[in-house]
Structures are given as C-alpha cells and as structure tokens.
Amino acid sequence: MTDSSTDPLIRMSGVNKHFGDLHVLRDVDLSVARGEVVVVIGPSGSGKSTLCRAINRLEPIDSGEIVFDGVPLPAEGRALARLRSEVGMVFQSFNLFPHRTVLDNVTMGPIRVRKEKPAVARERALALLERVGIANQATKLPGALSGGQQQRAAIARALAMRPKAMLFDEPTSALDPEMVGEVLAVMTDLAAEGMTMVVVTHEMGFARHAANRVIFMADGQLLEDAPPAEFFANPRTERARDFLSKIL
Ligand code: ADP
C-alpha cells in the first residue's frame, strides 16, 4: 500500500493544452508535494495562468493527466465542485461579489457548497478576516476597501472552503505598490503554516524567501525547476537569464 501522505498533492504528467494553433502547455510534468510552495515565473504569455487554471480545471487539457490528492481531476458534477473548493484560487482581479458584504463574500461558499450552518460559517469567517487583518471591514461592501484589503478578503474567502492547496495568479499585480507588502505578508504566513501553494508572481523577494522551488516557464514549457537560492544564483537557461536581467 502507498502512504497517501507522502504522495504529491498535485501531479501533472505529459500535460498539453492548445488554444487553436497555439500550443500553450507543452508536455508539462510538475509535482507539488504537500506543504510545498512553488513559485512560477516567466514572461507574459508563457502559459502560467493556463497552468494554474488547469489545476482546478477552469481550463480542460488536451492530453496528459492531472492528479490532485490521488484522484484524476473530475470533469464535471459534484466531484468537480468539490475539487474547486479544495483548490482555492486567488486572481489578480479580486473577483469579490460587489453587492455583498465582505463577511457574506466569505460565508457564501461554505454555506452553499459545504452546507455549513450560517452561524458556524460566520464565526469562521470572522476568524479568517481577523487572520488576514481586516476583521474591522467585515460589514462593508468590497468597493469600500482598498485593493490590498480586497485581495486579503479574497484570500480569506478561498480559505473558508478549507482548501488543500491554494493557487495564486499574480495576486499583487493589480495593487498599488504600498499594498503589495500586506498581501505578501498574508501569503508568507500561509506558507509558513504549511499550506501547499502554487504562486505565479513577479515578486522575486517572495520567491526567494517563501518558495521551496522556483519554476521558470517560457513558451509553455517548464525550463527550470530549482530551489530559489540555486535558481537566482545560477539560472541554467539563456531564457531565464534574459528574463531575470529584465525584471531584477
Ligand atoms: P501567462 O499567464 O504566462 O501570461 P497565459 O496562460 O495567460 O500566459 O496565456 C498563454 C497563451 O495563451 C497566451 O498567448 C494567451 O494569449 C493565450 N490564451 C490564454 N487564454 C486563452 C483563451 N481562452 N483563448 C485563446 N488564447 C488564450
């Protein structure tokens, strides 16, 4: 018998994805262990968002296999809904429901999908908002919050579903510079607490300090996969060296 606690939480093998003639994911193999933090970097258009979206099946793949927590990704139905709740996703645009309070945004998923009792969902939501430092914003509408506060609310909303993994797709790219740090701090805490995370970001400080591995992606391929100290000191491909010279 295999010990499921040592299996990778996410395993992609031979994954290919096209958009028409465009080959966006090319034979992608990627395993993410439980508790591991993987930062994905690479030029715009290299397939980073598609990679993330494939993991919770927002994008179906053309070939290959993706296994999450020992189970091939379900295509539809309740199994797919459960997968989506187990893989939290935070986007560049915060995607909060604008006409519901911050608290409602966090309790909706647990009540509707996980059938939590409203009082229980509310207590947990308040605790999560406390954890991301915006408990005092709970009764406001998202539009009344700063971008950094909205993104922290989006993180609390994803955490409310008790995810086994969190995917972050450029979570700080739309923020004013002074708000980047507060969101990265929440992500750094999550990483330290053992959350399995895949993070697409241009924040190299976060990659250096919070990542177990850095993956460099270009033209749909994973060109490098190394611990951050090794990757930043000694990128092996010309593409990665060129990319780093432009952003650092
Ligand atoms: P990245 O996140 O690294 O910038 P993406 O995964 O968003 O890259 O996109 C990879 C490529 O696929 C880009 O050329 C993009 O224009 C294209 N693409 C992404 N989504 C779609 C789509 N839904 N339809 C057609 N082309 C797409």
Ligand code: MG
């Ligand atoms: Mg993207």
